[in-house]
Amino acid sequence: MEGDLPEIVQVDGSLDAFDRKILEELAVNGRIPVAELAEKVGLSKTPCQNRFKRLIADGFIQGFKAILNPAKMNLDHIAFAEVKLTNTQEDALNSFNAAVRKIKEVEECHMIAGRFDYLLKIRTRDIKKYRLVLGERISNLPYVASTSTNVAMETVKERG
Template identity: 60%
Template structure:
């Protein structure tokens, strides 16, 4: 069931904008940037965390420096799209670490996966041994990214 949207004013949106770019910023500096004092900024931050708008903090990693420069987008078509089949696929896809993103689509295919590997040979292995073996997969179609022009969070 989808989460309920919460009301946010310009200060809440400013907090999210700053944190999405600099998650380790101090509360004092965050307050200065959004134009509030520290206490109300901290209260707003806690409210955004408690409401589930801010779901966590993490390090942003450079996949290229980690040897993961190959990106492919995979269209996946399922042989069965009943709810139990969708749930089985959804659960199983989490076991493939190379799959960075998985989106159910309203399209001529059922899912779009973003897959990151070191090279085309590794991608071919992941596709053949892992993605194609996911529950109810009937066919896949791969699109290899040549360059990432923009990647960001929300």
């Protein structure tokens, strides 16, 4: 797993080597017991737990979640939709952003600097369901002018 995570860089001077090790370990296993975490990073339990709590309080750790197996849930069809808007003024962007957050099939939404405005990662059970989501939900989002779809044939690497 080493080398699989992006390098954690010091943003504002508040992260030292122990903090970075804690974050790297938690990114791989968020359920690791504090005693085991402390051992892996080279601290005793109490200082490790204090650092862990501070990293949460300071916003370096936003939360913990279960990583679900999409294939087991019959959700292994992935499409990427490029979305071009008719208007990119701030109020239009805010309207689009609020509306796209409500579509459960949209796993990710990124504003893009390029030939289109947004890139959406959409997960459904099959192409038929994707077509419904695209036609009934995504195409009807505020300010959508056009969409273009790219279908993933295989997932080579994905981080939960």
